[in-house]
Amino acid sequence: MLVGRGVEIEMLTAFVTDGSDGDNVLVLTGEPGVGKTALLNAAVEVAAWHGVRVVRAEALEYEAELHYVALNQLLQPAIESIDSLEEPHRSAMRVVMGSAAGTLPSQLVAGAATLALLRAWVRTVGAPVLLVVDDVQWLDLSSSMALIYALRRLTGTDIRLLAAVRADAGDAFTRSGFRILEVAPLDDHSAEELLRSAFPALPTTVRGRLRTDARGNLLALLELPVALEMRSGSVHVGELLPLTRRLQQMFAGRLEHLPDRTRQRLLLIVLAGTEDRITQGQVPAALQGHGDLEPAERAGIVHFNPRTSRLEFRHPLLRSAVVELSTSEERRTAHRILADAFAGSPQRRAWHLGQAATERDEDVAASLEAVSQHMLRAGDSVRATATMVRAAELSPDESDRVRRTARAAYLGSLLTGEVADTGRLLRAATGSGTGRSLEWRWPRPSSCCTPRVMWRPRADCCWRRCAVPTVRTTMTRTPWWRRCTRCSTSVSTAAARSCGPISRLRSTPPCGTPPTRCRC
Numbered sequence: 001m002l003v004g005r006g007v008e009i010e011m012l013t014a015f016v017t018d019g020s021d022g023d024n025v026l027v028l029t030g031e032p033g034v035g036k037t038a039l040l041n042a043a044v045e046v047a048a049w050h051g052v053r054v055v056r057a058e059a060l061e062y063e064a065e066l067h068y069v070a071l072n073q074l075l076q077p078a079i080e081s082i083d084s085l086e087e088p089h090r091s092a093m094r095v096v097m098g099s100a101a102g103t104l105p106s107q108l109v110a111g112a113a114t115l116a117l118l119r120a121w122v123r124t125v126g127a128p129v130l131l132v133v134d135d136v137q138w139l140d141l142s143s144s145m146a147l148i149y150a151l152r153r154l155t156g157t158d159i160r161l162l163a164a165v166r167a168d169a170g171d172a173f174t175r176s177g178f179r180i181l182e183v184a185p186l187d188d189h190s191a192e193e194l195l196r197s198a199f200p201a202l203p204t205t206v207r208g209r210l211r212t213d214a215r216g217n218l219l220a221l222l223e224l225p226v227a228l229e230m231r232s233g234s235v236h237v238g239e240l241l242p243l244t245r246r247l248q249q250m251f252a253g254r255l256e257h258l259p260d261r262t263r264q265r266l267l268l269i270v271l272a273g274t275e276d277r278i279t280q281g282q283v284p285a286a287l288q289g290h291g292d293l294e295p296a297e298r299a300g301i302v303h304f305n306p307r308t309s310r311l312e313f314r315h316p317l318l319r320s321a322v323v324e325l326s327t328s329e330e331r332r333t334a335h336r337i338l339a340d341a342f343a344g345s346p347q348r349r350a351w352h353l354g355q356a357a358t359e360r361d362e363d364v365a366a367s368l369e370a371v372s373q374h375m376l377r378a379g380d381s382v383r384a385t386a387t388m389v390r391a392a393e394l395s396p397d398e399s400d401r402v403r404r405t406a407r408a409a410y411l412g413s414l415l416t417g418e419v420a421d422t423g424r425l426l427r428a429a430t431g432s433g434t435g436r437s438l439e440w441r442w443p444r445p446s447s448c449c450t451p452r453v454m455w456r457p458r459a460d461c462c463w464r465r466c467a468v469p470t471v472r473t474t475m476t477r478t479p480w481w482r483r484c485t486r487c488s489t490s491v492s493t494a495a496a497r498s499c500g501p502i503s504r505l506r507s508t509p510p511c512g513t514p515p516t517r518c519r520c
Contacts, residue, residue, distance in 0.1 A: 002038055003197070004190025011181060012043040015160065016130060017050050023179045025151050027136070028164040030183035032250045033219030036164040039183065040132055043162055052128045059138040067104055068096045070143035071114065074131060078121035085120060089113035110142065111149025118150055118159055128158040137169035144172040152176075185216025194218075199225045205382075213241055213316040220317060223247050239383065240270070240320045251321035258295050264330070265292040266302070266322045269311065271334050271352075272341070332356045347371045351387065360396040368394065369404060376411070385411040 002009065015026050028036045047054050057074035075097065082093045092113040094100035105113065122129050133139065133147075151161055165171050167182075174180060186194065191211045195202060202210075202225060214220035227242040243251065255263060293311075296302045305312050313319055323331065335356035342348035350367035357364050368391035375384035385408050392404035 002035070002042055003194045004186045005035070005039065005042075008039055008181065008183065009042055009046075012039060012162070013046050015162070016043055016047045016052060024154055024157065024160045025173075025178040026160075026162050027173050027178050027180050028162070028183055029167045029174060029180055031167055031185070031217065033217045033247075034183050034185055035218035036183050037134055038218065040134055040162065040164055044130075044132060047130045052130050053125050054130045054132060056132040056134075058134045059136060059140070061135075061138045064138045064140050066140055067142040068110065068140070068146070070133070070139050071110075071146055072097055072143075074133065074143075074147075075114070075117060078117055081117060081121040081124055085113065085116050089116045093117055104142075107142065107145045107149075110146040114146045115150035115153055118154065119157075122157065122159055128160070131159065131161040133161065133163045136163045136165035136171050136173050139171065139173075141172070148172060148176050151178075186218060186221070187216065191216055191221055194221055195225075198222060210241075213320075215315060217315075217317075219250065220247060239273075239386075240323055241317065243317065243320050243324050247317065248321065248324055251315070251317050252325050254299060254301055254318070255321055255325055258299065258301075259292075261292045262295045263322070263325065264334070266296060267326050267330065267334050268337065270319045270322045271331065271355075272338050332358065347374055354387070354390050354394060357394055360394050362394075362396055362400070365391045365394040365396075365400070365404070369407075372407075372411075381411060 012026075015023070028039060030036050044054050044056065055074060055077050057070055059070050063069045075093075079097055079099070082090055082097065082099075085093060088105075088109060089112060091100070091102065092105035092109050095102040095104060096110060096113070104110075118129075131147075136144075147161070151159075163173055165174060188211055191214065192207060195207045195210060198221075199207075206225075206228075210221065210224050214224060223244045223246055224241055227244045227247070255266075258266075293302060297304070300314055301318055302311055302313050304310075326334075332355070335352040339349050339352035339356060342352065346367070347370075350364065350371050353364050354368045368387050372384045372387040372391065375381075375387060388404055388408040388411060392401050392408060395401035395404055
């Protein structure tokens with residue numbers, strides 16, 4: 001059972017098994033990746049369960065210029081019934097099916113021959129027949145005309161056709177007045193259910209981000225987690241989501257035919273984060289240039305929202321596609337341009353300088369560290385972690401690099417919950433050659449009551465050298481450490497309950513292994 005497609009499955013079941021409504025053609029339309037092929041597969045299973053003979057064909061883009069190629073593929077099972085046809089239909093179908101040489105038939109003759117062959121074949125089969133055609137937008141025109149001619153004259157028979165086509169493709173089937181079923185994107189509840197069932201290990205924050213950017217697109221929901229795992233080795237969500245090859249073909253195909261200046265302008269807009277965030281009046285002068293965006297607006301990639309005065313992409317994953325199509329040098333050049341454009345904004349300038357840097361630079365690393373602190377105070381812990389990681393990468397001094405890496409590990413584990421990335425960062429810092437190891441330790445009992453990541457020589461005390469500044473946090477759950485009022489021993493809550501009166505709660509355990517019972 002497909003998630004969130006109960007209504008569509010009911011309609012397809014009724015179409016496949018009951019032809020009393022008189023419709024023998026149903027066309028599924030929707031955006032690329034929305035799940036039209038999955039619905040076709042479900043309809044095929046229903047048809048096979050009810051004893052319907054299924055014949056399937058899939059149009060290919062590189063075959064769109066050939067004549068009758070899709071018709072040849074679709075009617076292969078009926079090739080034995082050609083001999084029962086009369087002339088000139090028999091000769092026309094032999095040429096179309098490639099079993100005889102000759103001149104290709106005209107559209108009228110090919111349509112009439114297709115009609116005759118389908119009628120003869122359904123009598124031979126002795127069961128209802130379902131023709132299934134996927135990706136109709138790439139169907140060659142000759143096959144489309146022959147099938148439409150035949151289907152218009154097969155009303156009330158046991159032959160039905162189920163087709164799938166991209167929305168706004170302008171194909172012959174959707175313009176011929178056949179019944180259309182629009183396949184809408186999945187709603188948030190269905191998308192959440194799909195992610196939970198297919199990727200149960202995804203963190204809640206990651207699922208929420210994927211739902212937002214996928215906008216109910218089935219292919220995106222299934223491919224984005226795979227792209228995250230392939231790209232970074234762990235499920236970490238950056239500002240732009242990576243795309244798999246299939247997603248690149250689906251979204252980046254709209255960008256390939258744009259002029260170079262338009263694609264460069266889109267890259268600047270995406271990397272600057274000016275879309276969906278600030279109004280066009282706030283965009284620096286270096287990013288202005290509405291004339292370069294006209295081809296993108298005509299292609300339906302971006303549009304200017306007059307109500308919010310913001311430039312918006314039609315789909316969030318188009319932003320990722322813009323970056324995926326660019327080269328690393330083009331991205332660095334764009335970041336250098338943006339660093340100059342945002343000279344009046346130190347934080348934005350530091351971020352773009354960090355992305356444009358190719359060598360280690362302490363000034364840029366220090367600026368990024370300050371930007372990370374600002375993002376943390378603003379509540380954006382995910383970007384704060386990514387910025388601190390970049391600061392560590394650009395640090396020329398090894399001790400600074402270890403310190404910033406440890407800081408990124410702390411932010412990733414305790415604030416964002418990215419435990420897998422924490423282990424990777426800790427291993428990276430451990431292998432830096434300093435002879436020191438990164439370990440989780442608690443601060444001294446007399447210091448601030450917050451956990452921190454410590455780096456130290458292996459034989460040293462855990463609190464003697466603290467490489468990570470303390471970040472004060474509010475404890476939201478009941479602390480598990482208490483102090484006995486008789487002997488001032490810090491013990492666990494369970495032990496404190498069994499040894500008599502206890503004083504105030506302590507949110508931080510003592511250094512070292514705590515006793516299980518107090519001295520009294």
